[in-house]
Amino acid sequence: MRVTSERYAIGLARAFGGAIIFGIPLLMTMEMWSLGFSMGRGRLLFLMIFTLAVLVGLSYFSGFEKTFSLKEDAMDAFAALGVGVITSAVLLVVLAVITFDMSWGDTVGRVALQSVPASIGAMLGRKQLGDEQDMDAEEERKREAGYGGELFLMLAGALFLAFNMAPTEEMILIAFQMTPWHALALGVLSILLLHVFVYSIGFSGQEGRPEGGSFLSTFLHFTLTGYGVALLVSLYVLWSFGRTDGVSVAETANMLVVLGFPASLGAATARLVV
Amino acid sequence: MNREHKAGEIQTAKAEQQVPWLEWAASGIGLFLVLGIFGVIGWQVFNGATTPPEIIVEVDTVAPVEGGYRVLFLARNTAGEAAAQVEIEGTVSKAGADTETSRVVLDYIPGHSERQGGLFFTYEPRSGSLAVRATGFTTP
Numbered sequence: 134m135r136v137t138s139e140r141y142a143i144g145l146a147r148a149f150g151g152a153i154i155f156g157i158p159l160l161m162t163m164e165m166w167s168l169g170f171s172m173g174r175g176r177l178l179f180l181m182i183f184t185l186a187v188l189v190g191l192s193y194f195s196g197f198e199k200t201f202s203l204k205e206d207a208m209d210a211f212a213a214l215g216v217g218v219i220t221s222a223v224l225l226v227v228l229a230v231i232t233f234d235m236s237w238g239d240t241v242g243r244v245a246l247q248s249v250p251a252s253i254g255a256m257l258g259r260k261q262l263g264d265e266q267d268m269d270a271e272e273e274r275k276r277e278a279g280y281g282g283e284l285f286l287m288l289a290g291a292l293f294l295a296f297n298m299a300p301t302e303e304m305i306l307i308a309f310q311m312t313p314w315h316a317l318a319l320g321v322l323s324i325l326l327l328h329v330f331v332y333s334i335g336f337s338g339q340e341g342r343p344e345g346g347s348f349l350s351t352f353l354h355f356t357l358t359g360y361g362v363a364l365l366v367s368l369y370v371l372w373s374f375g376r377t378d379g380v381s382v383a384e385t386a387n388m389l390v391v392l393g394f395p396a397s398l399g400a401a402t403a404r405l406v407v
Numbered sequence: 408m409n410r411e412h413k414a415g416e417i418q419t420a421k422a423e424q425q426v427p428w429l430e431w432a433a434s435g436i437g438l439f440l441v442l443g444i445f446g447v448i449g450w451q452v453f454n455g456a457t458t459p460p461e462i463i464v465e466v467d468t469v470a471p472v473e474g475g476y477r478v479l480f481l482a483r484n485t486a487g488e489a490a491a492q493v494e495i496e497g498t499v500s501k502a503g504a505d506t507e508t509s510r511v512v513l514d515y516i517p518g519h520s521e522r523q524g525g526l527f528f529t530y531e532p533r534s535g536s537l538a539v540r541a542t543g544f545t546t547p
Contacts, residue, residue: 137427138427138428138429138430140427141427141429141430141433142429145429145433167489167491167514167515167547168547170489170515170517170518170520171488171489171491171515171517171547173457174448174449174451174452174456174457175452177448178445178448178449178452181441181444181445181448182445185441205426208426208430208431208434209434210437211434211435211437211438211441212430212433212434212436212437213437214437214440214441215433215434215436215437215438215439215440215441216433216437218437218440218441218444219440234521235517235520236517236518236519236520237447238447238451238456238487238517238518238519238520239517239518239519239520241443241444241447241448242448242517244444245444245448248444
C-alpha cells in the first residue's frame with residue numbers, strides 16, 4: 134500500500150469525520166464547557182499529555198494509516214490531536230460556546246478539554262469509517278502485543294467511554310442516591326458484563342479464551358484485571374475533573390463503581406471499536 | 408498473489424523513507440497547536456491560576472423600560488480561579504423611602520473574564536445612589 138498525499142488526505146478526511154461523530158455528545162454537554170475553564174490547569178495539562186500518550190498507542194493498533202515506527206505513531210498522534218483541536222474549536226464557535234470577547238485562558242481551556250474525545254475520535258475514525266484494508270496487519274499487531282497490549286486496549290476503551298459520562302452531574306447524583314447494596318450490585322453486574330462481552334458472546338473481533346486457560350484463570354487474568362483498569366481510569370478521570378476533591382473515601386468508592394460501569398463496558402468492547 | 412505481496416513489501420519499504428508532504432503538514436499543524444495549547448495552559452499554571460475569585464462589578468447602562476428601569480452591568484473576575492453561582496446585588500436608595508434591592512445569580516465567571524447581566528428597579532436609579540456589587544460565590 135503506497136502512502137501518497139492523496140491517500141493520506143482520505144485518511145485525514147475520515148479523521149475529521151470521526152472527530153465530529155465521537156466528539157459531538159460532549160461538544161453539546163454543558164458541564165464540559167464550564168470544566169474547560171474551571172478545572173485545575175495542572176490537571177488539564179496532564180490530561181492532554183496523557184491523551185497524547187494514548188493516541189500514540191492507538192496509532193500503533195489502529196491509526197488512520199498504517200505505521201512503521203514510533204516516529205510515525207507520534208506524527209499520527211499529533212495530527213489526530215490537531216484534527217481534534219480544529220474540529221472542537223470550529224464547532225464550539227458555531228455553537229456559540231466560544232465567543233470572541235472571551236479571555237484567552239477561557240477559550241483555550243474549553244477547546245483543549247473538548248479536543249480529548251475529539252482527537253480519540255479522529256484516531257478511531259479511519260477504522261470506523263474507512264475500508265478494512267489493513268485488518269490482517271492490525272490483528273497481527275494485537276496478537277503480537279500480548280497481555281500488555283490487551284491491557285492498553287482496555288484502558289483506551291475505558292477512557293473513551295468513561296470520559297463521555299464523567300463530566301455530567303449525574304455521575305455524582307447517582308452515587309449520592311445509591312445505597313451500598315446498589316453499589317455492590319452494580320459492581321458485580323459490571324464484572325459479569327465485562328466477562329460475557331469479552332469472552333462469551335460472539336462479537337466480531339472478540340477475544341477467544343486464551344489457549345489452555347480455564348474459566349478461573351481467564352476470569353482472574355482478564356476480567357478482574359479489566360475491571361481494575363476500568364476503576365483506575367474512572368478514578369483518574371474523576372480526579373481530573375475535581376470530582377473527588379474533599380469527598381469521603383466511601384462516597385468516592387460509590388462514584389468509582391458508578392463510572393466504572395460505563396468504563397468496564399468500554400474496556401470490554403475496546404476491540405470492536407479500536 | 409505472492410508476487411503482489413512482495414511488490415507491496417518493496418513499496419512499504421519505500422514509503423518508510425518517503426513520508427508524504429501532507430502528513431508532514433498535518434503533523435506539523437498538530438504539533439504547533441499542541442505546543443500552543445500546552446503553552447497557554449502551562450502559562451496559566453504559573454501565573455495566578457489558583458488565586459481565588461475577586462469580582463468587580465461595573466454599571467454599564469441605565470435605561471427606562473416598561474414598569475421601571477433596567478441596569479446593565481459587567482461583572483469582571485480579576486483573579487485566576489473561576490467563580491460559580493455569583494450573586495450580584497444592586498440597591499437604589501431614595502430620600503424618604505426604603506432602599507430597593509434587586510438580585511441576580513450568574514452561573515459562572517471564568518478567571519480573568521467578564522460576564523454581562525441586568526437588574527430591574529422601579530425607582531429611578533440615577534436620582535438616588537445606585538450601588539451594584541457581588542455578594543458571594545461558590546467554587547465550581
